[in-house]
Amino acid sequence: xTQRVIYWGSTGVLALLSLFAGxxxxxxxxxxxxxxxxxxxxxxxxxxxxxxxxxGALTLVAPGFPKLKEWAYAGFxxxxxxxxxxxxxxxxxxxxAFPLVLLILLGVSYMTRPDTRRWPAMARx
Numbered sequence: 001x002t003q004r005v006i007y008w009g010s011t012g013v014l015a016l017l018s019l020f021a022g023x024x025x026x027x028x029x030x031x032x033x034x035x036x037x038x039x040x041x042x043x044x045x046x047x048x049x050x051x052x053x054x055x056g057a058l059t060l061v062a063p064g065f066p067k068l069k070e071w072a073y074a075g076f077x078x079x080x081x082x083x084x085x086x087x088x089x090x091x092x093x094x095x096x097a098f099p100l101v102l103l104i105l106l107g108v109s110y111m112t113r114p115d116t117r118r119w120p121a122m123a124r125x
Contacts, residue, residue, distance in 0.1 A: 007112040010105050011060055017102070018057035018076070025050025039086040049079065060109070066119040073110050077103065 024032045025046045036046045056072040059065060080099040087096035 010109040015057040018053045022050045022053030039090045
């Protein structure tokens with residue numbers, strides 16, 4: 001029961017934050033636009049990441065699709081590692097650690113997910 005609460009808590013927080021970020025990227029919220037420009041990313045990447053974050057968030061909470069969930073976890077991993085590096089190299093200091101916090105939360109979600117949300121080859125014995 002505790003593992004289920006940890007899974008849904010971490011996954012729910014990640015999904016909500018990713019949906020919010022995705023919508024702000026896609027709609028061109030001023031903070032998202034200036035943030036991408038600050039780290040040197042092109043505008044079209046903001047749109048692509050926005051769409052990917054929305055789809056990834058929906059994938060994590062939707063029932064079924066275990067193989068697609070693996071891809072969503074991988075995509076979020078790559079995105080947040082790249083975000084941490086981009087913010088660090090842009091001289092953002094402690095702000096660069098926030099994507100790493102999300103990465104840890106993603107790891108908690110990944111490790112506590114139930115067998116019904118795992119790819120069959122990954123299911124626990």
